[in-house]
Amino acid sequence: MADKPRIKLPKEAAKGEVIQIKTLVSHVMESGQRKDAQGKAIPRKIINKFACEFNGKPVFSCALEPAISANPYVQFSAKVDEAGTFKFSWTDDDGTVITAEEKIALKA
């Protein structure tokens, strides 16, 4: 896969704080509706699932359809009760999975 996903979240949070996480991954999200110069339909190729886990527990996930814009941007919230690692994954139609990790610490 081309570029690394871009993820924005605070480095640390107070216990119980709800933080905002912004993610962006580079992907064409080919809808399957477009046709090429010869009039043939360009096959669908999209990210069909995005998921976020915190210390192994699911936080947020979404199933995506072709109606999601290219370079899918997903913003959501997470409640931080302990320090740990967020794991992000994007699943492509062809089965490849793009993953990323971000650590968060608790404010002293």
Added chain:
Amino acid sequence: MKAINRRQAFALGGGFVMLTLMPMAADAEVTNDAAKWIEKFTGGKQPAKGKISLDLPEIAENGNTVPLSINIESPMTAESYVKDVLIIADGNPNAGVATLSFTPLSGKAEASIRIRLATTQNVVAVAKMSDGTLFTEQKTVKVTIGGCGG
């Protein structure tokens, strides 16, 4: 610097023509299997209005990326939280847009995504709470340039 170039002038002109030709928002037709998506999600139950705030631009100049934000009133505790949210667009070639799944760890039932809209249409959100109750909200978006180019 010129205030407006030829390309922009065309885009503007086109936009006005589209707006004047556009039927009233309420007439936006359902052209796909939106009802089927909703039925599958709700299991045939009738969702109530409310709880959801769905934020979309009234007029989207470019249907290729339309920002969508959703926020659902909920305490988001283990006992009571928003489970799944179905988002559909009733004028796209395929009705489905996304299904968001929250957990109590989400803290807040809110999310933002960017979607494609082929034409002026209604965007509908249906939320399923952890106790099985359903809520719905819809917004009409006028689209000047469609986002399913072909």
